[in-house]
Amino acid sequence: MAEYKLTTPLTDADMEQLKAGDVVFLSGTIHSARDAAHKKLFELLDAGKELPFDLAGSAIYYVGPSPAPPGRPIGAAGPTTSYRMDTYAPRLYDLGMKASIGKGKRSDEVKAAMETNKGVYFGATGGAGALLSNSIVESTIIAFDELGPEAIRAMKVKDFPLLVINDCYGGELYVKPNLDTAE
Amino acid sequence: MREIQAEDVVEAVAGMCMKANTELPKDVRNKIEQAMAEETSSAAKEVLRQLLENADLAMETKLPLCQDCGLAVLFVEVGDDCKVVGGNLRDVINEGVRKGYADGYLRKSCCDPLTRANTGDGTPAVIHFDLVPGDKLKIFYMAKGGGSENMSRVTMLAPAQGWEGIKKYVINRVAEAGPNPCPPTIIGIGVGGTFDHAAKIAKKSLMRDLDDTHPDPEIAALEKELEEALNELGIGPMALGGKTTVLGVKITMESCHLASLPLAVNVQCHSQRHEEVVL
Numbered sequence: 001m002a003e004y005k006l007t008t009p010l011t012d013a014d015m016e017q018l019k020a021g022d023v024v025f026l027s028g029t030i031h032s033a034r035d036a037a038h039k040k041l042f043e044l045l046d047a048g049k050e051l052p053f054d055l056a057g058s059a060i061y062y063v064g065p066s067p068a069p070p071g072r073p074i075g076a077a078g079p080t081t082s083y084r085m086d087t088y089a090p091r092l093y094d095l096g097m098k099a100s101i102g103k104g105k106r107s108d109e110v111k112a113a114m115e116t117n118k119g120v121y122f123g124a125t126g127g128a129g130a131l132l133s134n135s136i137v138e139s140t141i142i143a144f145d146e147l148g149p150e151a152i153r154a155m156k157v158k159d160f161p162l163l164v165i166n167d168c169y170g171g172e173l174y175v176k177p178n179l180d181t182a183e
Numbered sequence: 184m185r186e187i188q189a190e191d192v193v194e195a196v197a198g199m200c201m202k203a204n205t206e207l208p209k210d211v212r213n214k215i216e217q218a219m220a221e222e223t224s225s226a227a228k229e230v231l232r233q234l235l236e237n238a239d240l241a242m243e244t245k246l247p248l249c250q251d252c253g254l255a256v257l258f259v260e261v262g263d264d265c266k267v268v269g270g271n272l273r274d275v276i277n278e279g280v281r282k283g284y285a286d287g288y289l290r291k292s293c294c295d296p297l298t299r300a301n302t303g304d305g306t307p308a309v310i311h312f313d314l315v316p317g318d319k320l321k322i323f324y325m326a327k328g329g330g331s332e333n334m335s336r337v338t339m340l341a342p343a344q345g346w347e348g349i350k351k352y353v354i355n356r357v358a359e360a361g362p363n364p365c366p367p368t369i370i371g372i373g374v375g376g377t378f379d380h381a382a383k384i385a386k387k388s389l390m391r392d393l394d395d396t397h398p399d400p401e402i403a404a405l406e407k408e409l410e411e412a413l414n415e416l417g418i419g420p421m422a423l424g425g426k427t428t429v430l431g432v433k434i435t436m437e438s439c440h441l442a443s444l445p446l447a448v449n450v451q452c453h454s455q456r457h458e459e460v461v462l
Contacts, residue, residue, distance in 0.1 A: 036299055066250045075242075075288055076250040081330040081363050103421070104363035120271035125230055125421060126330070126365035129452040130246040131237040148301050149290050150252075162235070163423075175424040177358035177416040 005159070008099035009057025012118045018164045020171035024122065026158040028060040030101065034080055034087040036150040037143075038088040045091070052143035052152055057095040059122075062102035064149035065139070066129070074131030074139040074155070079103040082121070086110050092119040105174065106166060114168050122162035123173070185262075185318040187462050189200055190268030192320070196279025198457035199324040200255060201287035204247045207238035211430070211455045218367060218420075218427040227425030234420075234453060245287075249454045250450030252289035253326030255280045255308035258387055262317035276322070277306045292329065311383060319461050323390045325436040326456040331364035332449075337382050340444040349374060350409060356448045357429065358412050365452035367430045369393065370413065373447040385447035388433035390457055397405040397434065406432045420453075430455070 001021040006014050008028030018024065031053050033041065038159075044051055062082055066075030082102030089100055090113035098119055103126040114120060124132055138156035145151050165173045212235070219231040227245035241248045257276060267275060284291055284305035291305040315321075334358055340348050353372060360368075373385030410432040419425025430453060439445055 006267070010245060064250060064290065064292075066247045066252060067288045069245065069288040072244070072246070075290070076247040078250055081333065083363065103365065105361055121325070123362075123421065125233050125237075126236040126362075127249045127452055128233050129250040130241040130244065131233060131249060133246060134240070148303070150301075174362050174422040175419065177361065177418050179354070179358055179416070 006057055010059060011057060015098055015118045015120050015168050018120050018167050020167045021098050021165050021171070022164045022175040024162045024164060026059065026122075026162055027158050027160070028156070029063045030155050030157055030160070032061050032063045032065070034064050034150055034155040035084055036147050037152050038085055040144050040147075042088060042091075054153065055092060058090065059099040059101060060097055061155065062100065064134070065153070066149070068139070072133070074136050077133045077136055078129030079124040079126055082106060085117060089139040090128050091112065101162060111166055111170065111172075114166055115170055118168045120164055120168055121166040124160070124162055127165040132160070135181050184384055185265040187265055187320055189267055190273045192267060192275045193277055193279040193282060195460045195462060196257070196322065196324065197283035197286065199322070199460055200280060200283025200289065200326070202457040203456040204287060204289050204326055205241050205245050207241070207369075208455065208457060209247055211453070212238060212392050214393050214430045215453065219428065222425050222427060223341045224419065224423070224425045226423040227420045227427065230423060231421035231427070236461075247289055248456065249328065249452075251292060251304075251328040251330065252284065253328050253456065255284070255305060256294055256325045256327045256386065257308055258313070258390060259309045259310060260313050260315045260321040262315055262319045264318035265320055267320070268271045273310060276310055277308055280306050280308045293330060296372060311387070321459065321461045323455065323459045325389060328365075328452050328454065331368060331452040334360035334364040334450040335385075335448055337378060337445070337447045340377065340446050341444070342444045344444060346405065348410065348444070352446060353409060353448055354412055354416070357450070358416055358418070360445050360450060361418060361457040363378070364421060364442040365454070366418055367420055367427040367453050369430050369451040369453075370420070370432045371449035371451060372432065372434045373449070374434060374443055374445070377439070377443075378411045378445055380437065381445035381447035382449070384435040384437060385449040389449060389451050389455070390459070391433050393431045393455070400434060402434050406434050409434075
């Protein structure tokens with residue numbers, strides 16, 4: 001398994017070198033969006049309006065951080081379960097998003113969209129929200145403030161630790177359960 | 184009749200919300216350390232190492248262990264010979280949750296089911312009351328995360344399916360959940376009662392310490408059998424493979440209707456944030 005340091009915006013070449021199991025330390029700006037924010041992004045897309053950030057080369061982080069306590073840029077900020085965004089992700093990959101960041105399984109449609117568009121799916125360690133927040137140096141709400149924890153934030157990250165779960169060649173890191181015991 | 188002041192309940196509940204969300208309970212920490220010693224895969228070890236580092240950091244900074252500070256779930260045992268003065272007990276508990284989630288900079292994750300509008304203060308909490316003998320008020324608190332809750336199920340088995348049917352259902356549920364609920368998980372199981380009651384006792388099973396042993400040796404043996412079977416799935420921490428798919432299995436069994444075998448499987452993530460207080 002290889003280790004890479006990548007910086008946003010992400011390119012096709014960045015994605016093509018990644019294989020499931022590789023470790024990536026990501027720097028630059030990523031955007032938070034989860035259930036409610038995705039719904040609103042799609043309302044904008046359907047209405048032909050501009051999105052609050054540029055999708056080209058972007059990485060969307062499925063996260064709803066806890067409130068920032070005094071003296072810190074953000075509260076705990078680990079990944080939420082990704083399958084809830086599966087209905088939205090293919091269209092976003094089609095429109096230039098290069099990576100999504102979360103935890104848990106993706107649908108066949110999302111995997112196909114990653115193969116078509118040279119995209120990847122990164123996993124961050126679920127339940128390590130305090131630790132992951134250490135790699136977020138700045139966080140600014142840029143849209144949908146009314147959604148509270150679900151608002152879209154521009155997050156400046158430095159060496160954010162990620163694992164490639166699904167690469168753009170159909171490779172997947174998650175193990176298949178050994179179900180012999182249940183039969 | 185012994186009197187308990189409402190403000191003491193508010194403070195106790197607020198304190199539990201803040202402590203549970205920032206200090207990984209000892210029983211959970213011990214299990215993770217033990218799992219780390221037993222794992223041979225480097226990926227599994229690395230995930231567990233991160234979880235321990237996360238717990239150290241949360242303790243030191245008072246940041247929550249996880250951004251999902253849960254829906255507040257409380258089991259309240261009210262002694263027959265005590266009463267809370269200065270407010271309705273449900274309101275007082277919600278006031279404690281409100282205070283804890285505000286003062287602790289915890290994420291408020293309670294919303295309307297259809298409009299999805301956030302209630303803004305982490306309430307209303309899910310509160311289960313029970314009447315017990317004595318003059319004490321005992322409150323169990325759990326920060327129940329949504330990701331693992333979504334992997335939980337209730338089913339009505341046929342009585343003929345028995346223990347083998349229960350075991351098969353639970354194994355398939357954990358296998359199907361895979362990486363989604365943040366393994367290694369803790370599995371709370373309710374067997375018996377009715378459709379609703381099975382779910383409630385499954386949840387209450389999760390309030391037990393991970394290192395305890397069920398007082399009924401037969402159920403203790405079933406817990407062990409199921410824990411071993413689940414760990415043979417090989418899912419491991421964050422589904423990267425390994426020996427530790429679950430940190431524990433906790434079963435509660437109660438009597439049920441002649442026609443039924445209700446089964447509830449309540450999945451809890453590794454961040455098993457629970458506290459209890461006696462007033």
